[in-house]
Amino acid sequence: MPQMVRVHNMFVSSDGYAAGEGQSIERPFGHADPMVLGGWAFATASWPNRTDGTGSRGLDDYLVRDYHRNIGAEIMGRNKFSPQRGPWADQEWKGWWGDEPPFHTPVFVMTHHERPSFALSDTTFHFVNSDPASVLSLALEAADGKDVRLGGGADTVRQFLDAGLIDTLHIAVSPVELGAGSRLWNSPDDLLDRYHRDIVPSPSGVVHHLFWRD
Amino acid sequence: MPQMVRVHNMFVSSDGYAAGEGQSIERPFGHADPMVLGGWAFATASWPNRTDGTGSRGLDDYLVRDYHRNIGAEIMGRNKFSPQRGPWADQEWKGWWGDEPPFHTPVFVMTHHERPSFALSDTTFHFVNSDPASVLSLALEAADGKDVRLGGGADTVRQFLDAGLIDTLHIAVSPVELGAGSRLWNSPDDLLDRYHRDIVPSPSGVVHHLFWRD
Numbered sequence: 001m002p003q004m005v006r007v008h009n010m011f012v013s014s015d016g017y018a019a020g021e022g023q024s025i026e027r028p029f030g031h032a033d034p035m036v037l038g039g040w041a042f043a044t045a046s047w048p049n050r051t052d053g054t055g056s057r058g059l060d061d062y063l064v065r066d067y068h069r070n071i072g073a074e075i076m077g078r079n080k081f082s083p084q085r086g087p088w089a090d091q092e093w094k095g096w097w098g099d100e101p102p103f104h105t106p107v108f109v110m111t112h113h114e115r116p117s118f119a120l121s122d123t124t125f126h127f128v129n130s131d132p133a134s135v136l137s138l139a140l141e142a143a144d145g146k147d148v149r150l151g152g153g154a155d156t157v158r159q160f161l162d163a164g165l166i167d168t169l170h171i172a173v174s175p176v177e178l179g180a181g182s183r184l185w186n187s188p189d190d191l192l193d194r195y196h197r198d199i200v201p202s203p204s205g206v207v208h209h210l211f212w213r214d
Numbered sequence: 215m216p217q218m219v220r221v222h223n224m225f226v227s228s229d230g231y232a233a234g235e236g237q238s239i240e241r242p243f244g245h246a247d248p249m250v251l252g253g254w255a256f257a258t259a260s261w262p263n264r265t266d267g268t269g270s271r272g273l274d275d276y277l278v279r280d281y282h283r284n285i286g287a288e289i290m291g292r293n294k295f296s297p298q299r300g301p302w303a304d305q306e307w308k309g310w311w312g313d314e315p316p317f318h319t320p321v322f323v324m325t326h327h328e329r330p331s332f333a334l335s336d337t338t339f340h341f342v343n344s345d346p347a348s349v350l351s352l353a354l355e356a357a358d359g360k361d362v363r364l365g366g367g368a369d370t371v372r373q374f375l376d377a378g379l380i381d382t383l384h385i386a387v388s389p390v391e392l393g394a395g396s397r398l399w400n401s402p403d404d405l406l407d408r409y410h411r412d413i414v415p416s417p418s419g420v421v422h423h424l425f426w427r428d
Contacts, residue, residue: 001267053215057382057426058412062276069283168271198272203412212271 003140004147007157007169008067011037012185013178018154020181025083028096036176040204048102059202063170072143074103075135077156078111079182081125087113094120106142108135110156132163154184161191169195169211217354218361221371221383222281224398225251228387231395232368239297242310250390254418262316273416277384286357288317289349291370292325293396295339301327308334320356322349324370346377368398375405383409383425 012018013032020030029037041047045055046065055061079085082093095101101123109127117126128135139148150160160166173188188209191197195211202208226232227246234244243251255261259269260279269275293299296307309315315337323341331340342349353362364374374380387402402423405411409425416422 054428056410058410058424059414059422061426062280062424065280065283066276069279196270196272198417200273200414200416202414208273210272210276212275214268 003143003145004167005136005150005160005165006071006147007150007152007166007171009041009064010152010157010169010171010184011041012154012171012173013037013176013181014173015177015179016183016185016187017178017181018152018157018184020178023079023083028083030181032178032181033176037174040172040174040202040206043204059200059208060204060206063172063208066170067149068104070146071105071149072146073105073139074107074149074151075139075156075160076107076109076151077153078109078113079155080151080153081109081111088115091115094118095125106139107151108139108142110135132160132165136160136165154182157184164194167213169209171209171211173207173209175205175207217357217359218381219350219364219374219379220285220361221364221366221380221385223255223278224366224371224383224385225255226368226385226387226398227251227390227392227395229391229393230397230399230401231392232366232371232398234392234395237293237297242297244395246392246395247390251388254386254388254416254420257418273414273422274418274420277386277422280384281363282318284360285319285363286360287319287353288321288363288365289353289370289374290321290323290365291367292323292327293369294365294367295323295325302329305329308332309339320353321365322353322356324349346374346379350374350379368396371398378408381427383423385423385425387421387423389419389421 010018020032022030040060041064043056044061044064045057046061048067081095084093100121103123106124106126109125111127112129114127114129117124128138150157150166191211195213198210200208200210224232234246236244254274255278257270258275258278259271260275261269262281295309298307314335317337320338320340323339325341326343328341328343331338342352364371364380405425409427412424414422
């Protein structure tokens with residue numbers, strides 16, 4: 001099986017925003033309410049941060065749990081890793097995820113401001129100042145035959161789309177308008193020149209858009 | 215995580231039959247056309263018997279590929295293993311699946327007619343004359359902490375449902391009436407006294423029914 005580059009569980013508003021304006025440590029999604037964008041996912045049994053053994057096991061859960069299947073590395077943008085912008089004020093910030101990040105693989109953070117790699121539990125963060133194709137090349141090698149997850153945010157996904165580097169995407173469109181923020185697309189139809197798509201409305205109210213190419 | 219008992223990719227007609235009448239070595243589904251019941255699954259990239267690297271990666275593929283996730287053993291009925299009925303005419307029959315069966319785990323075949331275990335590649339078939347709870351106990355031990363897949367056919371699934379032993383089911387209802395054969399249910403609503411359910415129509419025309427319990 002060839003290695004694939006996959007986007008999973010990406011939350012987007014009905015007007016195409018993956019996060020609101022004004023991201024901060026208190027508000028990782030800016031003015032957007034994470035429960036409104038991601039409540040459908042947080043309610044599933046397979047949500048990576050869930051520890052209580054409960055949660056739904058219907059359609060949304062099938063999609064959420066594919067997140068970990070056959071993944072050997074993740075690539076994320078600097079804005080997913082941290083609310084800070086520009087040069088690192090300090091290197092104490094180690095991500096939003098506490099001592100047990102939900103990745104369990106090498107993670108490559110794309111940033112103009114490099115800093116030393118570090119490990120938290122079984123996740124190792126690397127900081128790379130390079131273009132999408134070069135970062136992907138590092139991630140594919142680290143993934144050791146498994147697939148690479150592209151973790152977002154929207155700017156990073158758009159860069160990889162523009163470079164033609166993504167094989168499959170799962171984008172979950174929530175019935176809320178944000179009006180401003182970090183935009184993935186003008187319309188889900190933007191990708192139809194390059195991808196097949198299934199549109200799958202979920203009983204939870206979110207609409208899953210599943211893209212793949214030949 | 216507690217071990218679960220899961221049914222995956224079970225093909226059922228709109229009138230509730232998982233196979234037609236007159237199963238034989240030439241017609242494993244009896245008078246039913248396998249392409250009509252299972253064509254949606256055979257078209258996906260993750261169909262277990264696919265080797266050509268093509269296939270769709272939309273909704274149907276997400277459901278099909280959950281088949282292998284965290285499975286440590288399978289239980290199947292004798293009628294899924296073989297078209298023969300009654301005492302084994304001979305023990306040359308080793309299943310429908312050739313030298314590389316798609317299970318890759320221990321498989322427990324429920325039958326009134328025991329025969330010696332045998333291995334094909336990384337699948338080992340055991341033949342057990344016992345009730346569902348006892349067979350499940352063997353399979354759970356063999357699965358070594360992973361889940362147990364209940365492979366069908368309809369009679370076997372009904373026995374396990376009656377005994378309250380199934381945690382999740384994925385039943386794919388195709389838009390065809392069979393009129394007779396091996397029946398899973400009178401209506402998909404039969405299980406709503408015991409299970410939550412999502413009904414998910416696929417662009418392929420099949421309707422996925424996903425059941426789970428608390």
